[in-house]
Amino acid sequence: MAPSSSSSSSDDVHENLQGLGDDRSALQKHAAFFDQNKDGIVYPWETYRGLRAIGCGILLSSVSAILINLALSRKTRPGKFPSLLFPIEVKNIHMAKHGSDSGVYDNEGRFVPSKFEEIFTEHARSNSNALTSEELMAMLKYNRVPKDYNGWVTSWTEWKVLYFLCKDKSGLLHKETIRAVYDGSLFERMQEDRASAQKKS
Numbered sequence: 001m002a003p004s005s006s007s008s009s010s011d012d013v014h015e016n017l018q019g020l021g022d023d024r025s026a027l028q029k030h031a032a033f034f035d036q037n038k039d040g041i042v043y044p045w046e047t048y049r050g051l052r053a054i055g056c057g058i059l060l061s062s063v064s065a066i067l068i069n070l071a072l073s074r075k076t077r078p079g080k081f082p083s084l085l086f087p088i089e090v091k092n093i094h095m096a097k098h099g100s101d102s103g104v105y106d107n108e109g110r111f112v113p114s115k116f117e118e119i120f121t122e123h124a125r126s127n128s129n130a131l132t133s134e135e136l137m138a139m140l141k142y143n144r145v146p147k148d149y150n151g152w153v154t155s156w157t158e159w160k161v162l163y164f165l166c167k168d169k170s171g172l173l174h175k176e177t178i179r180a181v182y183d184g185s186l187f188e189r190m191q192e193d194r195a196s197a198q199k200k201s
Contacts, residue, residue: 027109033187100151130172
């Protein structure tokens with residue numbers, strides 16, 4: 001007898017939650033923020049809601065959600081038939097790691113402290129614990145892999161959005177802020193701050 005659709009759906013959720021316990025990699029934690037119902041899968045509408053929750057505008061969130069899920073869905077679902085819902089499987093998010101990045105995530109999505117520190121020892125000039133806009137652009141240029149145009153654009157977009165949302169009044173993107181984005185804890189804090197501000201207004 002063929003399994004019911006509800007049973008099949010339950011099996012899919014169970015499969016996608018495997019490996020997403022306390023031993024999650026930093027990259028899995030980063031991606032899991034956007035998994036609104038915690039089933040191990042991120043759909044475009046969840047990406048949109050997550051971006052809106054951290055302060056991105058409607059247009060930026062809409063375009064980004066479409067592009068992110070289009071780019072990452074097939075890479076995180078190896079051996080599976082493409083889905084028009086463009087789901088991203090959090091447990092396989094390391095498979096979608098792009099080039100021309102900082103190297104702070106290794107090939108398994110784990111956090112590499114030495115590479116994180118290198119961001120500041122190599123590129124932070126005016127403040128040892130923060131990056132200016134110019135220093136950020138210099139870092140992006142330094143990380144470029146020749147002819148890796150997709151990696152160039154993706155890295156530029158990720159870092160510029162982070163800078164736009166999180167720079168301080170002096171135009172500095174602080175080390176602790178950057179550290180927190182790697183495991184997604186920054187997203188949780190931004191969501192809480194935004195919700196608190198909306199309640200007060």
